Amino acid sequence: MKTIQIGKTGLAAPALAVGCMRLNRLSRTEAERFLKTALDLGLNFFDHADIYGHGDCETLFAEALGLSLSSDLREKLILQSKCGIEQRDGNTIGYNFSKSYILRSVDAILKRLKTDYLDLLVLHRPDALLDPAEVAEAFQNLKKAGKVHYFGVSNQNAAQMALLQKYWDEPLAVNQLQLSVANCALISSGINVNLPSGAAGSPDGSTLDYCRLHDVTIQPWSPLQYGFFEGTFIGSDKYPELNRVLEEVGAAHNLSPAATAIAWLLRHPANFQPITGTMNPTHLRYLSAAADVQLSREEWYAIYIAAGNTLP
Ligand SMILES: NC(=O)c1ccc[n+]([C@@H]2O[C@H](COP(=O)([O-])OP(=O)(O)OC[C@H]3O[C@@H](n4cnc5c(N)ncnc54)[C@H](OP(=O)(O)O)[C@@H]3O)[C@@H](O)[C@H]2O)c1
Secondary structure, three states: OOEEEEOOOOEEEEOOEEEOOOHHHOOHHHHHHHHHHHHHOOOOEEEOOOOHHHHHHHHHHHHHHOOOOOOHHHHHOEEEEEEOEEEEOOEEEEEOOOHHHHHHHHHHHHHHHOOOOEEEEEEOOOOOOOOHHHHHHHHHHHHHOOOEEEEEEEOOOHHHHHHHHHHOOOOOOEEEEEOEOOEOHHHHHHHOOOOOOHHHOOOOOOHHHHHHHOOOEEEEEOOOEEOOOOEEOOOOOOOHHHHHHHHHHHHHHOOOHHHHHHHHHHOOOOOOOOEEOOOOHHHHHHHHHHHHOOOOHHHHHHHHHHOOOOOO
């Protein structure tokens, strides 16, 4: 499995991360099989969040792998989790980046994952009431206690990251952002600079370039979806041309159409680390093949255009 460096951490990680948002849809036996497949493929980077399955995904993960504080397996894994979305009775009641909330969340995550440290902690969604100095204090506290090694953000733009960096003096390692070929304003805004077309705006404040400039690893989430959880474009009637081109390009590289969509992300020189969401071991195996393939420029642009993205 091809590896990439995560930000400036020195951590070498597989080019694909395994997202665990739907792990609780699996039985214990299915989860064991799925996670074993991931590890056999060299996919040892797992993305969690405290809210996935209201904590059940983290609990099942630890159970299925037989994790414990003395487990030898732990150091072979790279565990990332997220906090900051506050829920009550399954409903989101707000975002919360207060120091006490972050510290409490991490303790609960560690307990569920049956570990004493996270490799990475990611702030899930920007809190409107953010006090960056308080977040930095929380990070400092977690780092000093050895509970978290590195920190990142999710769904943040360049200015939000820069604001946090004014107070937190270690480089943010990752920014987890929604990104697929069917949902790629992050990329298309940079192609359409200074044009009056709909794609011209850069509402994210050049987040892609900020991350490249500061060596922050972008982790595309929902790499196979369109809209906001509207479904996957793979095999969708809404994307006939994209599916045709993914099939054609994939055939040339012995990749499935879904793996080709992942190869499209991996072809970007920013060294994205896409987070897969499949819970199907066969799908995961197919997707992992994308890491061994380098699409040509022509193939990359053909897929970009086939998804309905335009070039000026
Ligand atoms: N930071 C954030 O705000 C945020 C938000 C959402 C998600 N995430 C993270 O990103 C991860 C991925 O998100 P996602 O699940 O939306 O990603 P995704 O990989 O785009 O979507 C996965 C879904 O596509 C389906 N699918 C259909 N055909 C497939 C094929 N041929 N190959 C693979 N999958 C196929 C999967 O079903 P099968 O299981 O049947 O394959 C699964 O339901 C999550 O697990 C989570 O860790 C982060």
